[in-house]
Amino acid sequence: MQEALFYSKNTNGQVQCELCPWNCILSDSQTGICKVRTNHGGVLITEVYNRVAALGSDPIEKKPLYHFYPGKNILSVGEVGCNLHCSFCQNHRISQCKASEFSGFHNISAKNIVKEAMKTWNNIGIAYTYNEPFTFYEFLLDTAQLAYSKGLKNVVVSNGYINKNPLQKLLPFIDAFNIDLKAFSNDFYKKYTKGKLQPVLESLKQIAESPAHLEVTTLVIPGLNDDISEFESMVNWIATELGESVPLHLSRYYPQYKLNAPATPIETLITLYDVAKTQLQHVYLGNVSDAERSTTYCANCNAPLISRNHYDTEIITLDADGKCKKCGAPAAVII
Numbered sequence: 001m002q003e004a005l006f007y008s009k010n011t012n013g014q015v016q017c018e019l020c021p022w023n024c025i026l027s028d029s030q031t032g033i034c035k036v037r038t039n040h041g042g043v044l045i046t047e048v049y050n051r052v053a054a055l056g057s058d059p060i061e062k063k064p065l066y067h068f069y070p071g072k073n074i075l076s077v078g079e080v081g082c083n084l085h086c087s088f089c090q091n092h093r094i095s096q097c098k099a100s101e102f103s104g105f106h107n108i109s110a111k112n113i114v115k116e117a118m119k120t121w122n123n124i125g126i127a128y129t130y131n132e133p134f135t136f137y138e139f140l141l142d143t144a145q146l147a148y149s150k151g152l153k154n155v156v157v158s159n160g161y162i163n164k165n166p167l168q169k170l171l172p173f174i175d176a177f178n179i180d181l182k183a184f185s186n187d188f189y190k191k192y193t194k195g196k197l198q199p200v201l202e203s204l205k206q207i208a209e210s211p212a213h214l215e216v217t218t219l220v221i222p223g224l225n226d227d228i229s230e231f232e233s234m235v236n237w238i239a240t241e242l243g244e245s246v247p248l249h250l251s252r253y254y255p256q257y258k259l260n261a262p263a264t265p266i267e268t269l270i271t272l273y274d275v276a277k278t279q280l281q282h283v284y285l286g287n288v289s290d291a292e293r294s295t296t297y298c299a300n301c302n303a304p305l306i307s308r309n310h311y312d313t314e315i316i317t318l319d320a321d322g323k324c325k326k327c328g329a330p331a332a333v334i335i
Helices: 110-119 133-149 164-173 186-193 198-208 228-241 266-277
Strands: 005-010 015-017 039-040 043-046 055-057 073-078 123-128 153-158 177-179 213-222 250-251 281-287 302-311 312-315
Touching: 015 043, 039 073, 043 133, 073 110, 110 123, 110 133, 110 250, 123 133, 133 153, 153 164, 164 198, 177 198, 177 250, 213 228, 228 266, 250 266, 266 281
Parallel strands: 073 123, 123 153, 153 177, 177 213, 213 250, 250 281
Antiparallel strands: 005 015, 039 043, 055 073, 302 312
């Protein structure tokens, strides 16, 4: 067992977890909403330390990150548990599972994960992904610190549902984030994720103010978060608060888990893409075959910088310094 970080001890043997906005108060033997942090005799422990539920090499574009070492691979690590309960979860078999009920763990230390990353072909580092990485915060932090010391890159793919102080402690060791902004409505968050919108917005701003690279993903669900007016407000917020160069990925929804909405029409994605492009320099469609809307264009001269066919990536008009070969303008791409 590993003692958790960011909690306080209350009276009567209770503890209060301070990792995420739930701030769970737990009596002895109680487990938090995340399903992996438990009060063990007045000490908050994490049940997902030194073991993983999923481990494998992925293209960096799969995270999705399109402006961070395009064409490279990254070793991806995941656990079980999540601090949101999305009715449309794409990875519900691990994210909505309790650590105590999962039988597929593979025991591995942070040191061995880093060793695996260093020997993996075309690999830039480690991505903490698949389930919600902040729920295995302690293992993430220890692994990220070790990877950082070895010159590897660290990537977090997250729902952004974390308190300010834990995020601040982690930021110096994370090179890139992709954060799910699931909607721009607190009512949506409350009904379909059981969480709140504002903490996610605060995390996004905190990351945007740091040196870390940031990209944002929204899963478009028909009738739930595809209202044009609401979407325009979200895009305006991203452009104003995070920056117009922050890439936005629009993913197609397919029926999953407890939600039985129809798959997102391609026409809806294209419409929202066009809306987003009025305020953001880099917008992409995910989960669909669309070469035009998967290509990275120069924000200055519109030359195609990087072409993509699913996860096949080709750098076309981008030089080694991350500038457009045609006009010389810097691109918001790390290569």
